[in-house]
Amino acid sequence: MSDAQDELLVDQVLEFRGGPIVVVGDLLLDRWISGTADRLSREAPAPVVRVRGREDAPGGAANTAMNLAALGAAVRLVGLVGDDEPGSALLALLEAAGVDVSGVVRGSGPTTVKTRVSAAGQVLMRFDEGATADAADGDAVAAALRGALPGSAAVLVCDYGMDAAGAAVRTALAEDRGAVPLVLDAHDLAPWAAVRPDVVTPNAGETERLLGRALGDDRVRSATEAGAELRQRTGAAAVIVTLDRDGTVVHADGGPSRTLAKPAPDANANGAGDTFAAALVLALAAGMDVHRAARLGQLAADVVTRLPGTSVCTANDLTASLAGGARLLDERALVAALGVARAAGKRIVFTNGCFDVLHRGHTAYLKQARALGDLLVVAVNDDESTRRLKGPGRPVNPVADRAGVVAELACVDFITVFSTDTPIPLLETIAPDVYAKGGDYLPEMLAETPVVEANGGVVRILDYISPHSTSDLIARVRAAGVAGA
Structure with missing residues (x-):
């Protein structure tokens, strides 16, 4: 696709002023502790990190909502956090970005937190805290979703296996979603097949689990040849296989197509899938077909893979990226x-x-x-x-x-x-x-x-x-x- 065509895509999406995008799924807080490490501990062969900074960022479905807001969309977020300090910190970050968090439920368990410790740009370790949602929490999230759906322009599900987007949410979407586009970003796509999503976005590992076999050395060819099987197994009208540095393979009406990714360090891939999904669903809400929407998602993902940490792609980022400029x-x-x-x-x-x-x-x-x-x-x-x-x-x-x-x-x-x-x-x-x-x-x-x-x-x-x-x-x-x- 030419630069001029890319500019038209971006203009169409950024001019969209339709109803809100509903994002439902697993919310988490990314915590970054950074510093320097120039010696090992005397107690064990472990680096001693002299802390220089701490930073919180929304992660998971919350990061997807942040990306949508940064692109100028109205966003209603539905999910689950704990009644604790990390939950309050996460909600404050979202509200400051203009995300509607009235559909976020305060659950019985702790907020999911992923804490990374880095030195000189290298992540040394990650601590994961939190718990999966119980049945009562899942019912509460489903009820909040039913209240958020009226008047929406599209729905994006971010299901990372923490059960906030479980069986009750699937039932709510099957019954109340209406005719708006439904995009699914899930670690396990099989339970969602009965909901008949419009688009699913499995990565390489998720695609291999769906197929029951490895993609092999030529991932693009294998993903291209598996189109009919992937659509049948997911129940989706379109499947977009995301392959990080290899871009995406799109299976939809009109035959398969590809998007190409700009090279970037693997360490910067954190959150790029959230950005891709956000730009994709916004493009679909704006009336684009799946092939062009995938291109828009790739352009947005390319922006954040050039940045460290959990980042978002703004409207200015997209336009500057096309011109090769700064943010x-x-x-x-x-x-x-x-x-x-x-x-x-x-x-x-x-x-x-x-x-x-x-x-x-x-x-x-x-x-x-x-x-x-x-x-x-x-x-x-x-x-x-x-x-x-x-x-x-x-x-x-x-x-x-x-x-x-x-x-x-x-x-x-x-x-x-x-x-x-x-x-x-x-x-x-x-x-x-x-x-x-x-x-x-x-x-x-x-x-x-x-x-x-x-x-x-x-x-x-x-x-x-x-x-x-x-x-x-x-x-x-x-x-x-x-x-x-």
Whole structure:
């Protein structure tokens, strides 16, 4: 599919303003503990992790709901959490993202929590806590689902075997779902065959269990040849076999098709299936056929596999991904994205500027800044603060254009816009590991230095390319214009 066709897909989905998407299934809280490990314990051959940060993120069906909300959809979430601190933390994260959690039941058992400990970006271990739902909890979730279904545009089930989406939920969907699309993401698809889902999304292992045989070395060929068998065994109108680095194989009316994935580290695959399912169901609700909806799901999954931790794909991410650009985030979204990156041990570099007319001096120092860490955040002054700093007649270009041009640079990972004369408030909020500044400064000359160092960061002054400045460039252009007149 061409870039132009991809852009049309994204535009169609992001313009969707239909009824809410109902997400029902197993909710969990992902907890990330990150730090450094440079020695082994004396008690046992185990690394000693010096903790630098902690971050919570919704997981499972909750992560799917977060992805839908980030794409601009209205979301009703139905599921089960415990009446405990992790359950309250999970609900708070969801509500802050705009997810309707009125259908989430407080159950009798503890909230499911997966805690990962990482050092320098490497996960060292994971602790799983929680319990499966009992029959009473399952009935309560089914009742909440029946209340959430009226007026919905589509339903997505995330069944990971914790019994929140058990027999009672299957009965509720069979009786009350109506004509809206039903997408099923389940570890065990067999019990759902009688519900006749519209689309199921088994991964490689789930596909092998359905078939009772291994896919072998040529997974794509085996999944392609098994289309009729997979549709018969799942009772689904369409089957999308997700094969991580090998993309997907789609079996639906019109014959099989494929989507291709962008290469990414396997360690970044956490939550990519949730993102795929979210974008897929939103595309179906917007009226796309399954083949095009799968392509949209692949584009969204490709975004999050380039990021560490449990991440989401936003509307801005999708459009920026098509252009090959960085992620343009507001402050709240930036803090969340950097929290996940920091939990995975990433070294964060921050710089700022007006970037009114981008020139070689800018690109040179941004490349140098990116080399100082794992992620580069560029904060761009808004129009009012640029005018205060640079004087009348500036900026030449509005902030949307300035930020958009910087976002096209391959060395930039995140873009944000700020309105203050200095980035100090933003530095206090995000606490980067490195604050990079271009020009003929010393760290002691900068008001930002004490703030950065107080939060454990360092200031680095990058090479100054004297013949290149925006003011000089604008003056030469204006002089040439006068001479030409």
